[in-house]
Amino acid sequence: MxxxxxxxxxxxxxxxxxxxxxxxxxxxxxxxxxxxxxxxxxxxxxxxxxxxxxxxxxxxxxxxxxxxxxxxxxxxxxxxxxxxxxxxxxxxxxxxxxxxxxxxxxxxxxxxxxxxxxxxxxxxxxxxxxxxxxxxxxxxxxxxxxxxxxxxxxxxxxxxxxxxxxxxxxAQAIGAVEADPLPMPDPAATAALVAAFAAAERPVLAIGLGAVHAGVQDRIAALAERFGLPVLLTPMAKGMIAEDHPNYAGVLFHALSDMVGQTHAEADLVLAVGYDPIEFNYESWMKDGLALASIDVVPADIDRDKHPVAAEVVGSIGPALDALLALPAANKRWDLAALADRKAAMFAKLAGRDGAFAPCAALDVLRDVLPDNGIMTCDVGAHTHLIGQHWRTPKPGTQIMTNGWSAMGFGLPAAIAAKLCRPEVPVCCVLGDGGFLMTAGELATAVREKLPLVIVIFTDNDLALIRIKQEKKSNPIYGTPVRAEGTIGGPSLFGVPVTVARDPAEFRAALVAGFAADGPVIVEALLDSREYDDLVLRKDKP
CATH class of the missing domain: 3.40.50.970 (Thiamin diphosphate (ThDP)-binding fold, Pyr/PP domains)
Structure with a gap:
């Protein structure tokens, strides 16, 4: 012993x-x-x-x-x-x-x-x-x-x-611990799933966080292509299908969700794969009476009085998708050309305006500078809603957010952890000035750990998402300004150098220098938050 x-x-x-x-x-x-x-x-x-x-x-x-x-x-x-x-x-x-x-x-x-x-x-x-x-x-x-x-x-x-x-x-020694194996889908439930899908004229795919955990990205794309299906994502499932894929239909709940809703309003069945309502309840976006077919590791959490559940497969997700992929290829009655037009119109609204320095333009520049293998974490606020819809995400895990818990202050600690786990790739975070203040002390952690990080702060001097909600109720702005005006501080914070950017060119130069630095760097973008007003908190349900 x-x-x-x-x-x-x-x-x-x-x-x-x-x-x-x-x-x-x-x-x-x-x-x-x-x-x-x-x-x-x-x-x-x-x-x-x-x-x-x-x-x-x-x-x-x-x-x-x-x-x-x-x-x-x-x-x-x-x-x-x-x-x-x-x-x-x-x-x-x-x-x-x-x-x-x-x-x-x-x-x-x-x-x-x-x-x-x-x-x-x-x-x-x-x-x-x-x-x-x-x-x-x-x-x-x-x-x-x-x-x-x-x-x-x-x-x-x-x-x-x-x-x-x-x-x-x-002394005790142990090895790696694995998750409990998931049960294979029940054959009767799988048969009901196949029948419901085969009978539907316009099924739409709704992909959630459970599909990310299941690693079924290739099957999702294959199913969409085999049957000509639009693919909706929840924000934390970004990267499960490319934004430029012809079947991509947008992200639920985030910016311009009303334009995304034009697609799922035409559906006669939602085929939910790993959909987790912790991000967004079904009832908040599905039109009343729309049927659901669910594939997940747990039963669907949905109001079954409002939405008939045509099929429900509980267990391993991959085999259920394989059963659908075994059906003969045949396009459902979707107009993918019309889908392409809707997406083009949506992304045009999200494009940065020439000469203006606002959140969309800043995200465009950051996306251009950050390599595809880089990781971007974000905080919680109006900028999150833009990132959810606008940020091109090459694969799951390259954009990290909190959308189930949605705690402000998440973005900076998340970036620190990402850099520790992936030291070989560029890492940045995007924070609002309000969220930054919640965990600003973790700058000291980044310095102590000598982590090369680019910390992007969108300074607009207000809690924009709540300010927009106040104005939608015709309430006066109260309790949401972060400061009257100005920047977050001086030339450095906790020993982290700060570069202020007032236009896209300055922002690009600061980012390029920041990613080349050997320690943490803050790039503070002075932005006009009014761009958010017409893009976020739109109607989610048809």
């Missing part, structure tokens, strides 16, 4: 699971774990400025690596800060292990400084919550990782009781 400590068993166990970074803010109870990380090859601790930022970083590591991202927070306020990022992983379907200090058994339920029930706190934010015991800590981690990876991925909370870390235990 080889003796070790609980802390070393936990750290080597995480390393052996494939974890390479643990994000967090340390505590006194975490000191033994920190020393174990320091002396264990293949795993590092990344100090965040705020536990919420650590959670966002772990979320994105989980997305990009397929291994649960790991974050840590201490008792009470550390755990509640962490909770924002943990909830994001669950609703954005990212595998995560959220570790926190916990009170030792004799103090649970007592009145103790910083003491709250972490199991109760994290229960509604996670797929499961548990705590380790000294002799079974590694077994608990394995079970937590399995749950985090299985079905719809998400966060699992694991409590680390204080005072246990230095206990002597038998």
């Amino acid at each position: 080889t003796s070790t400590t609980v802390a070393r068993n936990v750290v080597t166990g995480l390393r052996d699971l494939g974890v390479r970074h643990i994000f967090g803010v340390p505590s006194g109870g975490w000191v033994d774990y920190m020393e174990a990380i320091r002396t264990t090859d293949g795993i590092d601790f990344v100090l965040a400025s705020h536990e919420g930022g650590a959670g966002f970083m772990a979320d994105v590591c989980g997305r990009l690596t397929g291994v649960p991202g790991v974050c840590f927070g201490t008792f009470g306020p550390g755990a509640t800060n962490l909770a924002t990022g943990v909830g994001g992983a669950t609703l954005d379907r990212s595998p995560m292990l959220a570790l926190t200090d916990e009170m030792p058994a004799p103090l649970r339920g007592r009145t103790v400084q910083m003491g709250i029930d972490h199991q109760a706190l994290f229960a509604p934010l996670t797929k499961a919550t548990m705590r380790i015991a000294a002799d079974t800590a590694v077994d608990t981690l394995v079970e937590a990782a399995r749950i985090a990876l299985s079905g719809r991925p998400g966060a699992v909370h694991v409590g680390l009781p204080q005072g246990m870390s230095a206990e002597a235990v038998e």
Whole structure:
């Protein structure tokens, strides 16, 4: 028997699971774990400025690596800060292990400084919550990782009781943990799916995050081409079909969604593949009475009084698509030329105006400068709605957003994690000035980690999305200006140099220089937010 400590068993166990970074803010109870990380090859601790930022970083590591991202927070306020990022992983379907200090058994339920029930706190934010015991800590981690990876991925909370870390235990070794295998589709359900699809005259494909996880990109394109089907995407499924593909029909919910709606208004069946209503409920865009055929790992969440469910296949997504692809090729009754005209009109409205420096023009320049293998993360706000519809996304994972949890402050921590996971590719983030302020302290993390990042801040001095909602109600603008005027700061913030761009040419030059730099760089684009007014928050439902 080889003796070790609980802390070393936990750290080597995480390393052996494939974890390479643990994000967090340390505590006194975490000191033994920190020393174990320091002396264990293949795993590092990344100090965040705020536990919420650590959670966002772990979320994105989980997305990009397929291994649960790991974050840590201490008792009470550390755990509640962490909770924002943990909830994001669950609703954005990212595998995560959220570790926190916990009170030792004799103090649970007592009145103790910083003491709250972490199991109760994290229960509604996670797929499961548990705590380790000294002799079974590694077994608990394995079970937590399995749950985090299985079905719809998400966060699992694991409590680390204080005072246990230095206990002597038998060393345990583990290998990689895989998700539970998905069941094969029920033959009767598959037959009903094939029949419903064959009978439909104008079925439209609606592709969601579950299809991304299933890796069925090629099957989606093949199905669309074989039967001449328009393909709708949710924002987090961007990249599942190219924007210039003749069957691409646009992104639901985001900018100019009314123009996208002109296509699905003509459908007589929605064939939903991995569609996750955490991004956008079916009822919010499907015309009343429109039927659904669903292929997903869970049953469809839809008002079945308003929308008949013609077929529902629950289980592995790929085999259900194969059953449809086995049908004889035949174009459905869609006018793809009309679809092309609608798309051309939509993208024309999203094109940057000559000479104007507004969000669309800025995105055009950034897309031109960032290579196709680069990663762009974004925050939450009006700019997100433009990115969802306008940003050309070559493949899934090259544009990263939060659209299930939708927490402002996500963009910068997400970019930090993306660069740590993909050091060989260019990484940038696009933030509104309001969202930037929420996690600006993570600039210090980027500096400490010496990460070459381009941090693009769209400065328009207001919370544009909420300001537009105020004006749509004819309410006065109140509580949404970020500042009266001006820029976010001086020539540098937290040691990160700031370049201000006032026109497309300045912006391009700043981006080119930024991507060539050997550390983080801020490019602040001074934009007119009024361009958003006519593009976002349009009618989603026909």
